[in-house]
Structure formats: structure tokens, C-alpha cells
Amino acid sequence: MENAVSVRELVLETSNLEVYSGMQYLDERMVTTEDISRPGLELTGYFDYYPEERIQLFGMTEISYGNKMSKEDRKKIMERLCGKDTPCFVVSRYLVVPAEMKEAADEHHIPILRSKLPTTRVSAKLTDYLSGRLAPKKSLHGVLMDIYGLGVLITGDSGVGKSETALDLIKRGHRLIADDRVEVHQQDEQTLVGEAPKILRHLLEIRGVGIIDVMNLFGAGAVRAKTDISVIIHLENWEKDKQFDRLGNGEQKELIFDVEIPKISIPVKVGRNMAIIIEAAAMNYRAKTMGYDATKAFERNLNALIDENSKQKK
Template sequence: MFLTESVSVADLVTNTRLDVYYGKEYLNDKSISTSDISRPGLELTGFFNYYPAKRIQLLGITEISYSKGMTHERLLDVMSKMCQPSTPAFVVSTQLDPPDELLEAAKNEHIPVLGSKLTTSRILSNMTNYLEDKLAERKSLHGVLVDVYGLGILITGDSGIGKSETALELVKRGHRLIADDRVEVYQQDEQTLMGNAPAILRHLLEIRGIGIIDVMTLFGTGAVRSQTKVDLVIHLANYTKEAKFDRLGNGTQNVHIFDVDVPKITIPVKTGRNLAIIIEAAAMNFRAQSMGYDATETFDRNLNNLIKVNSQNDAKEKAEEQTVKKENKNIIGDDQKPADSEK
């Protein structure tokens, strides 16, 4: 596991579309090490017993309105205390003008002052989501991540079993590659696991005998994605007569990655099997199950109905057989009775 230690303010500005009021030349020098964002309401009143200086300081309508009622000296003193060397940036929402005292204090410490047209809640959400994605704990997994019919499928298996070749066939069939060989995964929320490629391997695919190919160059931009949700793990395993594989579709397992359980399917690899088509079928079947249709349940229902019908037919045949036996017994009994003339 590893962490991305920080994100530059310049990246935040680019990815959340912030305006720069001051400090454009300092954007690359300032870094953000936490996804938490501070709303400095108590600080404006002079309370600095706990001031999270390492966080981005977000000022909305409430904070700006309160600052307008403060004297110039008092507001400048408060802003100077808020402008710490570790403070990455100030953000003013709702297209409000930053106070002159903030700009003056920020210039002294070379802290960028940014702005947004969005409301405080919206820009807070956008910045938090971006920073959580970038600063989340990551795990590097051995496998291939592909997008098949909109589902993120992580293909795993022993080295040399054919993961990359299967991914190449899937790309040729119109699906998209996210990562080959090494997949970086991180938990986005309680139920979502995201995956992407390390920067050095992005858009690249290694095929034994050919070498490394650039998928985007050969197949176009529609053949790649930067990241996707990990919906399903498909494990490729060498086929042996002793190994037991699921044949009915009711043996789905789970892989626990971080705090998320991801469904796992094991597919046997054997000469002559088209793994790309099998993975496509697995993806479509998984989607059908997610929508409430389960072929295994249909098979079980049909089997139970067949057993019920056969049981009814067996009972009917037994009843008919008992009736025939009873009638034959009666006939035999009548034949054994002496005739009236013989009495």
C-alpha cells in the first residue's frame, strides 16, 4: 500500500476550475496534504486555539458577510493569523470579491487566493471529491483492468496465463483498456473501488513475443480509459481434472480489497477456449444479475417444476398400477368361485 503525499494547488485549480485572484506564480509551490477543507468561521471571531492551517480555507457568503462588519485593523490581524506558511490556499465561493485585508495578508506569505462561481456547498464537494481521489490510500495489484460493456473487470491470474492477450482481444472487440500488468486501486467510498494505471504504464500493453504496444496509438482514443470502477474480478486458472469449477453459476466468491467486497469468478484456461468471448458473457450475465435476472434461479425453478411434474406423473402411474392390480385380483377371485351348477 502507498499514499500520494500531496497535490499541488495548480492541479486543484485545473481540475476544479478555480479562478486565481492572486498568487498565480505560487500555485506549483504550494501543496495540499489533506482532503479536509476548513470553513474559518470561529477564526474570524478571534478563536485560534485550534486552527487547521494545513487545510484549504474556504470562505463563503457567511464568512464574507461577517468580515464586512469588522474594522480594517481587526480583519487584517485575523487574516494575518490565518495566513500561515503551511496554508496552501484560500478559496472564495459564489463569485464574491475577496477582502482587501485577505489579499494583503496573503501577499506577505505568498499564499494563492482563488475563487469560484459555484456556491460554497458545490465547490466544497468538488474539491473534496478531487482531493479524496488523489490523496486516497492506494494498493498495487497484479492484473489487467478493462472496461467491458461499461463494467470494470479486473483480470487476475498467474504470470503467463494470457491476461494481456485476452485484454488485447477485448480491445479489438471494441472494449477499453485501463491498465495492464499493474493496477492501482483505491477506495472512493464505502461501496466503490476505483482502479487506474501507473503513469509509466498508461495505455501500454505487453504481449509476449511482440513486446510493448501503445493501445491508444494502434486502436485510437476510444480503446482506452484513464480509470474505472472495479465491479468484478475474473481469475484465470489453469484447467486440471482435479480442480473443481463452478458449473451452475451459484458459486460466486468475493475478494476483499480495502473495505469493499468485489465479486469474483474463476474461469478455467484450456486450449481452444476463447477467453474474450467468455469474459464478455460473464460481464453481460453479471449485469443481468444486477438488474434482477438470474439464469441460475431460472434453471433451479425449471428443475423444481420438472421434479414436481415427474413426481405427479409417478404418483399417477402408481395409482393406475394399483387400480389395475385391484381389478385383476377381483377378476381372479371371481374365476375361483364355484358355479351354481357345481354346488
């Protein structure tokens, strides 16, 4: 199913969950929304709006309330909680799972998972995981690097030297996230996260050499699974008549999903060390985010010099 996560994936990819019952149904049940439901009103019998497609999370409050109900009422409520689209039940704090829940879940082929974590932490971890897995994804052509802790997406036409530049950056101690294809999803209103497709993870293609395994050649410290995208650096072939920003005051942005990402265009020319230039661009961008803008400092110094010269002429 497109844009869905199986309960098996949920268990395997989140370390805080274990299967209590329904192991045979893990592939059958799918999670399609990042929203988590704590069925409080439902335990009182109110089912006019029951989001059955959500993971149903039981904490101390829900289990304690259920334990005060009669066995017959508890059985009826658990039966109604088992919707045809309910992916699973999750019980926090290793609380005792009510027998009626297990009976109803087994009958309707719904897994029950448990966690030792408090309910709020379980909810936060599940939401964080599902928001990443279920978010719309876009595949971009480029190379994604971690440079001094910044996610730098290097773009440009095919053959401009993106992968070769990435290799130089790796040798200088920076980390590769993805080469050629970058899978991007929007984590929130201000954050884009990029990672490599599984088939390309840790791999880098160098023309004339072929495909190399960066992790195998340079070690685990040379790769990273994913990173937030902070800035785009676009490589363009140098043209004599084309104007490029020389002072750094021509700010560009690129819209990906609903997020605007700063963009820096750098001309590629024989003899230019692109790895060092990109490294410097990343450091300069970081300095700007920390409040220091070299371009503005230059403009202030220039204006001060003009004022000083004007006074001397008078």
C-alpha cells in the same frame, strides 16, 4: 511529500479554479487532507480549534461578514488565518477578495484562488478531487477493462493470457484502462477505482509483439482513464483434477482495502475463446445486479420438473 497534492496540481487538475495571487507559491504549498474549512467561527475570533492544514474556503457568508468588520479587525483575523500549514485560500462566485486577505496571504506565501462556482459546488468538487488523489493506493497485477460499462479486473498468473485476452476484448469494442499494473484506491465504503500508472497509460504488452499503444492503433474510443471496479475475473490454467464452478452458485469474494469485490474463476484451456467467455461473464454479472439470476432460474425449473415427475409417478 508522500500523500499530498501541491496547489499547482489542484489548479491544473480541477478546471474551476484560477489563481488570483501567489502564483510563485503554488509548488511550495501542499494539501494533505480532503477536508475543506469554511472559517465562520474564526472570523468571530474563535481560534481554539482552527484546522489550518485545510483549504480555507470563503463564500458569500464569510466575505459579507468580513466586510462588516473594521479594517483593523479584519487585518488581525486574516493574519491569524495564515497558518504555517495553510495550503491556500479559495474564494467562490468571483467575489471581491478583501485587501487584508491578499496582504496577509502575500506576507505568508499563501496562494489565493478564485472560482465562478457557488460555494457548495466548489466544496464538493474539491472534496471529490482530493478524496481520490489523497486516498491510499494499492498496485495490483492484472488488466482492467471497461466491458459494457462494468469495470472488470482480469487477474491470473503471469503468462496465462491476460493481455492477449484484453486485446481480443478491445477488438470487440471494449475499452482498456490498465495493463499489467493497476493502481487502485478506495473512493468510499463501497467503491474501488482503478487506473493505470502514468508510465503505462494506454499501453498493452503482447508477448512476441512487444508494447503497443492502444489509443494510437485503435483510437480514443478504445481506452478510458479510470473506472470503478465491479467484478474480478480470475484466469486459471485448466487442470484435469481441479473442480471449477459449473452452475455459477459458488459465489467468491475478494477483499481489497475495506471493499468486497465479487470474483469469478475461469479455467483457461486451449480452444476456449476467453474474450467471449469474459464478455458473457460480465453480462451475466450485470443481469444478476439487475435482479435476474440464471442459476436460480435453472434451480427453480429443475425443482418444478422434479415435482412434476413425482406427481406423475403417484
